Amino acid sequence: MLKLGEVLRDRGSRYAVSGGPVAGRAGVEAFLAELKREKKYAKATHNTWAAVLTDGGAMKGDDGEAGAGAVILKMLERAELRDHVVVVTRWYGGVHLGGDRFAHVVTCVRAYLDAVARSG
Structure with missing residues (x-):
């Protein structure tokens, strides 16, 4: 599991990204359960x-x-990243971000894909 921690902040909201290789649907569920243990x-x-x-x-x-x-799925398909789950986490800061929230998801997934490319 690769956790990049806090990638960005906007108007009180904080964003982080995590991910890792998974084997099938059960692997995705196990990954999410493991992440949420924290x-x-x-x-x-x-x-x-x-x-x-x-x-x-x-x-x-x-x-x-x-x-x-x-948004995450489209980016994974474009990157041809298979058997890998990517999770973008948001802690809401009290201000609605409108469409900016999608730009923040893209920023987080890009950061994750870059980290995987550097490590691999």
């Missing part, structure tokens, strides 16, 4: 995620941040 992630407002599985197709979860899972 109290700060369990208490986050949103843990949005996506994965492209060779044996199960595309999966995504918005966790209340409508449309964010689709």
